[in-house]
Structure formats: C-alpha cells, structure tokens
Amino acid sequence: MRARHIMVVEDSDEDFDTVQDAARRSDMLHPIVRARSGGECLSLLRSSRGCRDPQTLLMLLDLNTPGDDGRAVLLAVRHDETLGTLPVVVLSASANARDRQFCYANGANAYHVKPVDHSLHLRLLQDIFAYWLVSVVLPA
Amino acid sequence: MSQPAKGNPPLPWGSGPYSIKRHGTTLATCDSEPIQTPGCIQAHGALLVLRLGDLKILQASENTLQHLGEHAWSLLGHPVARVVGAAREARLREMLARDALDAGPAFAFTLPARAGMAALDVCVHTSGGAAVLEFEGTGRAETRADEDFFMLVKAAVGRLQAPTSVRAFCQQVTQEVRAVTGLDRVMAYRFHADHHGEVIAESKRDTLDPWLGLHYPAADIPQPAREIFKRIWIRPLPDAAGPLVELVPLVNPDTGLALDMTHCALRGASVMYSEYLANMGVAASLTMPIMRDGELWGLIACHNYTTTHFSYEVRAACELLSQVASLKLKSAEQAEQLAYRLKLEDVHQLLVVRSAREGDLLALTAYEPSLLDAIDAGGAALYHLNRWWCVGSVPELAQLDQLAAWLHERPEFTSATRPVFVTDALASVCPAAVGLEDVASGLLATVFLRRRRGLLVWFRPQTMHTVKWAGNPNDKPQSPGPHGMRLSPRVSFETFIESVRGRSLPWSDIEVDAALRLRLLVLELVIARNERLADLNADLTRSNEELDAFAYVASHDLKEPLRGIHRYAHQLLEAAEAGSGDQAENLQRVESLMRLTLRMDSLLDSLLHFSRVGRMELELEAADLNGVVADAIEMTGARRSDSHCRIDVPRPLPVVQCDPVRVCEIYSNLLANALKYKRHAEAHIEVGYIGAGEAGARPNAPATTAGQDIFYVRDDGIGIDERHYEQVFRLFKRMHGRDEYGGGVGIGLTIVQKLVNRHGGRVWIDSSLGVGTTFYFTLPGARLGPG
Numbered sequence: 046m047r048a049r050h051i052m053v054v055e056d057s058d059e060d061f062d063t064v065q066d067a068a069r070r071s072d073m074l075h076p077i078v079r080a081r082s083g084g085e086c087l088s089l090l091r092s093s094r095g096c097r098d099p100q101t102l103l104m105l106l107d108l109n110t111p112g113d114d115g116r117a118v119l120l121a122v123r124h125d126e127t128l129g130t131l132p133v134v135v136l137s138a139s140a141n142a143r144d145r146q147f148c149y150a151n152g153a154n155a156y157h158v159k160p161v162d163h164s165l166h167l168r169l170l171q172d173i174f175a176y177w178l179v180s181v182v183l184p185a
Numbered sequence: 186m187s188q189p190a191k192g193n194p195p196l197p198w199g200s201g202p203y204s205i206k207r208h209g210t211t212l213a214t215c216d217s218e219p220i221q222t223p224g225c226i227q228a229h230g231a232l233l234v235l236r237l238g239d240l241k242i243l244q245a246s247e248n249t250l251q252h253l254g255e256h257a258w259s260l261l262g263h264p265v266a267r268v269v270g271a272a273r274e275a276r277l278r279e280m281l282a283r284d285a286l287d288a289g290p291a292f293a294f295t296l297p298a299r300a301g302m303a304a305l306d307v308c309v310h311t312s313g314g315a316a317v318l319e320f321e322g323t324g325r326a327e328t329r330a331d332e333d334f335f336m337l338v339k340a341a342v343g344r345l346q347a348p349t350s351v352r353a354f355c356q357q358v359t360q361e362v363r364a365v366t367g368l369d370r371v372m373a374y375r376f377h378a379d380h381h382g383e384v385i386a387e388s389k390r391d392t393l394d395p396w397l398g399l400h401y402p403a404a405d406i407p408q409p410a411r412e413i414f415k416r417i418w419i420r421p422l423p424d425a426a427g428p429l430v431e432l433v434p435l436v437n438p439d440t441g442l443a444l445d446m447t448h449c450a451l452r453g454a455s456v457m458y459s460e461y462l463a464n465m466g467v468a469a470s471l472t473m474p475i476m477r478d479g480e481l482w483g484l485i486a487c488h489n490y491t492t493t494h495f496s497y498e499v500r501a502a503c504e505l506l507s508q509v510a511s512l513k514l515k516s517a518e519q520a521e522q523l524a525y526r527l528k529l530e531d532v533h534q535l536l537v538v539r540s541a542r543e544g545d546l547l548a549l550t551a552y553e554p555s556l557l558d559a560i561d562a563g564g565a566a567l568y569h570l571n572r573w574w575c576v577g578s579v580p581e582l583a584q585l586d587q588l589a590a591w592l593h594e595r596p597e598f599t600s601a602t603r604p605v606f607v608t609d610a611l612a613s614v615c616p617a618a619v620g621l622e623d624v625a626s627g628l629l630a631t632v633f634l635r636r637r638r639g640l641l642v643w644f645r646p647q648t649m650h651t652v653k654w655a656g657n658p659n660d661k662p663q664s665p666g667p668h669g670m671r672l673s674p675r676v677s678f679e680t681f682i683e684s685v686r687g688r689s690l691p692w693s694d695i696e697v698d699a700a701l702r703l704r705l706l707v708l709e710l711v712i713a714r715n716e717r718l719a720d721l722n723a724d725l726t727r728s729n730e731e732l733d734a735f736a737y738v739a740s741h742d743l744k745e746p747l748r749g750i751h752r753y754a755h756q757l758l759e760a761a762e763a764g765s766g767d768q769a770e771n772l773q774r775v776e777s778l779m780r781l782t783l784r785m786d787s788l789l790d791s792l793l794h795f796s797r798v799g800r801m802e803l804e805l806e807a808a809d810l811n812g813v814v815a816d817a818i819e820m821t822g823a824r825r826s827d828s829h830c831r832i833d834v835p836r837p838l839p840v841v842q843c844d845p846v847r848v849c850e851i852y853s854n855l856l857a858n859a860l861k862y863k864r865h866a867e868a869h870i871e872v873g874y875i876g877a878g879e880a881g882a883r884p885n886a887p888a889t890t891a892g893q894d895i896f897y898v899r900d901d902g903i904g905i906d907e908r909h910y911e912q913v914f915r916l917f918k919r920m921h922g923r924d925e926y927g928g929g930v931g932i933g934l935t936i937v938q939k940l941v942n943r944h945g946g947r948v949w950i951d952s953s954l955g956v957g958t959t960f961y962f963t964l965p966g967a968r969l970g971p972g
Contacts, residue, residue: 059748
C-alpha cells in the first residue's frame, strides 16, 4: 500500500514552501501533493476517486485560490460520498467572520489564520501536523 | 342676553299697550322690550297719525302745542288740514295715492315758521294702515345751508368704488360719513359669529380717545335692536338724554293697536340704550346698518358728545352711504379674502420651497416667515419623524402628545380629501385640552402620512385674551345713570366674559383650505424626502459593501505578499545568525523579497485606483465611441506588429453621452483581457454594438437593459466557465495561477464593472470554454447620434 498523502491547496509559492518547511521540521513522512487552485485539487481528487482506499489523509485548504476557490473545494468534498469524511483544515489569510461561518457550516474540521510572522506560521503548521497526524485518530 | 324662559313673571305692561315712559324696562327684560311700539317719541319733534281714508287725525304726540300750536286732544278727529292747511293736505293725499310709503319716511314738505314756532320739515310714511306724519325742526340755521348734498354724496360714493380690504373700505366709509355729518366719532362696528362686536374702523375728533380695535359684548346691542336694523337704514337720536312724549291716545282708536314705529325717525329710544349712551358720555347718536346677504353684518355707529340736529338732507345722505356700503361690502370682502388667500398661498409656498432646499421640515417653524406668518394663529406645531417642531404659543410637549393622540381618533381624519379637524372651543370637546384655553381654545389640525401620524396644527387662544374689550376695568369710569353701572360696556363685559371663556375667534374657510393645501405640499415634500433617504440608504449600503470588500482584500490579498516577505527576511536572518547559508540561495531570497514588494506595490496601486474610480466625478459629454475605441486599441498596443492579434470593428460605433476617458479605460481593460487569454497564436477580437431597436440576439442581457444599446468586445480566447461569470469581476480574483497568462493582480474586470456601473449601465458575459468570450455592457446615457 502506498503511503497516504497530504493534499495542500495553495497558490502561493512562498506559503507552499512554508508548508514543506514545517513538514520537514515535523519529520512528517506522508508525501505532500500540491494543488495550485481549487480546480486542480478537484481534478486530482476525482482521478483518485474510485480507489477503494482513499489516498488522501488530510487536506490543508487555502480559501482564496484562483478559479474555483477553497469554498468550492470544501463543498465538493463534503458532497462526495467517498471524500465526505476527509479531514479538511482551512488556512485563510484572515479571520473574516463570514468565511469562518461558511467553512464550519460546510463541514470544515478547523479554521486557521495564517500568521504573517514566519516563525508563528511554521509553528502553526507543525501544530496542525502534530494534532491531525499524531493526536487525532483519523477515520478508517 | 337670552329670551326669558317660560314661567318667568309676567311682563310689567302685561297685555296692555306699552309706553317707555310708563314702563321703562329692566335689564332682565330688555330682550323682550317692544321697541317697535314704544308708545313714545323723542320730544324734539311731533307726530300725527292719520286715518288713510279721510286723513283725519287719530293720534297725536302730547307735545303738539309746542311744535304745532295746539294741544293734542284738540287735534284728534280733525282733518290734517287743520295743521298743515288744505293745499298741503292735498299734496299728502296725492303722495299717499301715488307711492307705497310703507318702507320708510318720504319728505313731504316744509311747514314754514309761524308765530313762536320754528319751520318744520314734514315726512310721511304708512304703518299699520295709517299715515304717519313726523314734524322736525329744519335746523337750517345750524347746518351748512349752502351745501349741495347731492354733490357731496356723489363724491363720497365715488371714493367707495375700489375697496381693497374690509377694514380699508370701512375706514373710508367712516370718513365719508363723518365728512357728511360732522359728528365727533364715526365707527364701523362689525358683528362676529358669536354676535360680539368689534370696532374695525373709526374716524373721530382728534382729541377723543380711540376706540378702534375694541370689542364689545353681544349684549350691548340686544336682539330686538338687531332685528329692527334689518328693516331700517338709519336711526337718529339727536338728544339721547332728551325727554320722551307719549302718543295720545296710546293706541289707534280704529284698530286698538299700538303704532308700529319701526320706520319713525322720532321713535323713542329704549331707556336701556339712552342710559348706555349717557354712561359713555354720548349725547347724540346716529346709527346705520351694514347689511350683507340680508343679514346684519355690522353698524355704522356715530356718536356726538353734545346734542345735535340731524336734518333731513343729512339723514338721506347717510342712508345712501349706508346702502352703498352694504352693496360694496361684499366686493371688499372678496378682495380681502383673495388677498388673504394669496398671502397664505405665497407664504406656504415659500415655506415649502425653503424646506425642500434645506431638506428639513424644521424650516417650517424655525425661520421667518414661519407657519405663523400665514394663517392667523397664536402658535403652530408640526409633528413629523417622532418629534414636534413648534413656533409661537403652543401647549407643552406632553400636552401636545395627548392632543395628538386624541386628534388621531377623530373620524374627520379618515377623510381622504379633507382630513382636517377644526374647532373654536377645543376644551368643550377634548378633555385633554381643559386648562389649555389660553393657548389652545381654537384648533385647526390636519394629518399627513396618517400611518406615521404626521400632524400640522395651529392654535388660537381664547378670545377674551386676544382682544381688547371695551369696558376694560382699567378704563376711566363714567358717571352712572339710574340703573347704575350695569348699563355700560364694562358691566356687560363682565357678564359676557363667561360666554367667550374657552372660545377662540373662529377659523375661516380660507384658512381651512390653506391648511389643506399646505398639507399636500408637505406631503409631497416628505415623500420626496423619503425617496431621497431611500436613495441615500442604498448608497450607504453600497458603500458599506464596498468597504467590506475593501477590508476583505486588505486582509487577504495584501497579506499574502507580506507573509512571503516576512518569510524570506526570516530565512535571511536565520542564515546570517548561523553564519552559514548558500550565497546563491540568499541571493534568490533577496530577489524574491524585491519581487514581492513590487507585487505589494502593484496591489496597493490597483486598490487606490479602484477606490478613485468609485469616487471621481464623471465628465459626461457626447463622445464618438469610434475615437474612444481607437485610443483604447492604441493603449493596449494591440496594433503593434508583435501583438499577434486582429481587431475588427464591423460597423461604426454611435455617439453616446459618457465620460470618454473612463469608457476608453473600459475598452482597454476588455481588450487587454482578450489579448491575455488567447487560445491561438493570433487572437481575433471584434468590437461592436447591438442597437437598442435592432432585432437580434441579446444573449444573457439583464431585463433592465431593455431598450438600451449594448456594446461588446468579443474574443476567440480560452473562454470562461459559466460558474465563474460572477467571480471574474471580484477584486483581486484571478481564475488562473499567479504567473499564468501573463500574471496580473485581478483588477481589470473589477474596474470595468465599476466604470460601467458609474455610467448607470450593466456588464455581463457570454462565453464558452474553448470557443471565446463576449463581454457586453451598456451606457444608458442617451444615444446622441448614428454610428
């Protein structure tokens, strides 16, 4: 069985680098798959669908991506039979109330604001990995 | 004073004939006094009653010896020729046969002076089937004998031709009457609706105190006196305190009836009246009625402080003036009402125009002129938007609220066309107004926007506080007559005060109509204002939404490069601290830093530009779109040989009302977009329009653009998924990755939408992925010319 991967939806190269950096520091073994837009993410998910074993373990979702954005991805995931239980952690640039409300109402598992401070950003991502990949018992 | 009620004690004269001399009268019975049949005449003249058939003397005044040289009893039963001679008797017979003389005395002849007796003017009229002869001294020695009364009266009447107001007219009348009579004081006295009187014009000897503006209680002129003034044109009393003489016998022996003296110039005056005059120091009076539509409108009242003589000519002249005054009064009233109506209209228009300009109903009450300068009132109040705006003397706010609550219950307010409530005695109908009589005895109220309880209210204080009453206790007391001070304006004021307590001067129809018209004006104003508020609210909502969008992009899109900058700086710092780091890697980090600051800069520039586009004034003009599009093509560099595109304009574009600089920006953004998202090596772009009246498809056109020209920019590029038709216009929203299709911040279409909206237009998309996109937009400024 191939190692299950982490899906990271992120259009910003810098932010994606930070994710990789944090993964490295957390000694995370799961491979990271990047989607630069919501559309790309959805097509990646669709291509992997049908496999018995969903290959995606966790999704880090940036809300504001080009084209179909994080909201569209969240809706698509939550309306998909096989992906319905996939943990989705939203990473957004702001704590905008409407965005938060939207995400939790549509089944996001957590909502985080990306700090501008790079070390805080790194720590946040490491905390996320520690929590979702170590502390939490994920769906089967 | 009212008629005595049933069950009162019988009148002193019972069912027998009445004589002032014998029975006098008391205050309690003065409304019952038979003043047409007083049984007595004024002693300065003599009177004979003749049987019409044979002109024999039936009754004679008891003073005939003095004036006619024989005792009354010795004349009875003799033909009148015994007094006037056969020739004059024949003349009388002729007059009586020729004219109906029952409407007033006619001059018959002058009886020349005889031994010990002055010359006498003789007038004749008929009453109760008998001829009445009145003998009065000619007074020629006392009057200006050479005066041509015809000329005098003609000139006076001429001056009464063009009245402008009732007061001015009455002023002229009093002056003319005084000029003719030479009396000390001539007043025009007007009856109000409650019968109390007011001196509205006065011409007087300079040394006398003015009575102009004084109000007199209704009881000062008892009901029988008012009735008699409807039937006669003049009432002379040359010696008010002079003696009275009875007729002998007191009743007509043929009929057994007392003589009806309605038309007799010599008719004896009620003791009440002569005493009233004496108490005011008046020695002689001359009174003429002013009639309007058969009703007694007022009186011309003349006073003299010494006894006098009213010659037949003077009386005839005064009668004529009083008749002319009555005829002309109506046109004076009409002129005055028209002037008042126009003034009300003018002031109200001014108020509303000012309110419209100030955008505030406060203008109705806060400045000069205000609501109080039109309709004559003590105070006015306006209720609108949950508050009162007051001017002048009005009740306290809590009392106003109570009154308003009561008013809104009035059935009158449910009328669609005349929702007005009017009263001149508010406290008698509205319990909430008890105690407010000094401010709000009279009330004129109209409602507007009934659901929001808008009110326009005018207040009038009770009459007793607004007018100057004659007999004011501060005036100098007069010397009382036998009935004491009861017979003076002061005393009748005391008794009258009760009847006007809590009552205001009544509201005129003109005022009610003006209030209703003002209501309509205010209504228009309020409705217009509500519309403007709705517009402002819409503007505010829009700008709130824009502010939200602004805050959103500031937090999302501006933070993104900032985060990157912080990251590279952080890494550089770490590397420096470790004293390590790949030179090439650090160089790349610094380059990234610079790239991100430039991106930040362009995001900020775009944001500022977007913000300016929303706020700047459009400079609208008739612009030829062909030139505008040519400029836009030039700006995008699409004509350059290396641009790899072809732009067609299939037919000339029209001239439209727009800001050409902004419309050029619309086109350049759309063209730049088409050039950016091309599918082939060479892009094919079409710029055109669909005329408002032209047949043909108007794909996806919003219903609101019906009847408008639609402009379009069509490309054969990659196309836009229908799901993204709305999103592409969002600020900083990009459909593709940061560096795909030439990059960019995602502001072009946002600016296009803003500029089109600023022109009142709409922008929309028709597109197929892999085929191409058409951007449509409208510019609803009127199309000015053909393409």
